[in-house]
Amino acid sequence: MKIRILGASGGIGAQARTTSILVDHDILIDAGTGVGDLTLEEMRAIDHVFLTHSHLDHVTMLPFMLDTVGADRREPVRIYAQEATLTTLRTHLFNGELWPDFSRIPTPEAPFMTYHVLPAGREMTLNQRRVRSIPVTHVVPAAGYLLSSARGSLAFSGDTTTTEEFWKVLNATRDLRHVIVETSFLDADEKLSRISKHLCPSLLAGELKKLNPGPQVHITHLMPGSEDDIMREIARHIPNNTPHRLERGQVFEI
Ligand SMILES: [Zn+2]
Numbered sequence: 001m002k003i004r005i006l007g008a009s010g011g012i013g014a015q016a017r018t019t020s021i022l023v024d025h026d027i028l029i030d031a032g033t034g035v036g037d038l039t040l041e042e043m044r045a046i047d048h049v050f051l052t053h054s055h056l057d058h059v060t061m062l063p064f065m066l067d068t069v070g071a072d073r074r075e076p077v078r079i080y081a082q083e084a085t086l087t088t089l090r091t092h093l094f095n096g097e098l099w100p101d102f103s104r105i106p107t108p109e110a111p112f113m114t115y116h117v118l119p120a121g122r123e124m125t126l127n128q129r130r131v132r133s134i135p136v137t138h139v140v141p142a143a144g145y146l147l148s149s150a151r152g153s154l155a156f157s158g159d160t161t162t163t164e165e166f167w168k169v170l171n172a173t174r175d176l177r178h179v180i181v182e183t184s185f186l187d188a189d190e191k192l193s194r195i196s197k198h199l200c201p202s203l204l205a206g207e208l209k210k211l212n213p214g215p216q217v218h219i220t221h222l223m224p225g226s227e228d229d230i231m232r233e234i235a236r237h238i239p240n241n242t243p244h245r246l247e248r249g250q251v252f253e254i
């Protein structure tokens with residue numbers, strides 16, 4: 001399984017792209033602005049999109065991607081998420097007002113997209129690749145994902161503040177090689193981190209104490225302009241085995 005990071009920022013500007021991860025050629029985890037860097041051919045090949053939650057920085061390219069390649073595809077793109085996330089997409093995004101309802105267009109029988117509920121805690125297998133949804137804690141219902149192949153596993157937190165189930169599932173995963181976890185803000189913004197249900201370096205350090213040693217930890221969703229300062233604060237809290245900053249374009253093979 002080849003995992004390519006398309007976007008790993010908490011915002012936009014210059015080289016920053018919001019959350020999106022391409023798994024092999026056909027699975028997308030979140031559809032942030034990083035999707036806009038894919039070629040038409042790469043976009044056409046995406047059959048499955050797993051969403052962590054409904055926030056725009058994680059879904060914003062979905063309407064454009066479907067509009068751009070929907071007519072060229074034989075099958076609808078399958079969108080997987082928790083029920084609440086899909087309801088938000090139906091009601092507020094693909095509602096025929098902000099954007100066309102591509103779950104009924106061009107025809108209800110052969111639309112550009114189909115919705116599929118994946119409750120938190122459930123796992124799906126796609127050609128021997130396993131995708132498990134894990135509940136996390138954010139201001140809207142949100143999930144992280146555990147991606148597994150025969151060679152190992154990689155976990156992605158999506159957006160979360162302090163949480164429990166995610167770390168429990170990770171500690172029960174023997175072949176866990178990599179963990180991608182968000183840290184959005186500086187410690188000076190701890191209050192904001194708690195209100196918006198994200199993490200700052202001090203909260204991250206507390207979370208990582210829940211994780212058994214072994215996997216490599218990578219940090220994503222950093223606020224543009226504060227990336228270096230956030231990583232410095234993380235290094236101060238976690239001087240040994242300091243997590244790496246996740247980079248756009250980075251590739252993991254598991
Ligand atoms: Zn969010």
Ligand SMILES: [Zn+2]
Nearest residue numbers: 055057058159
């Ligand atoms: Zn986000």
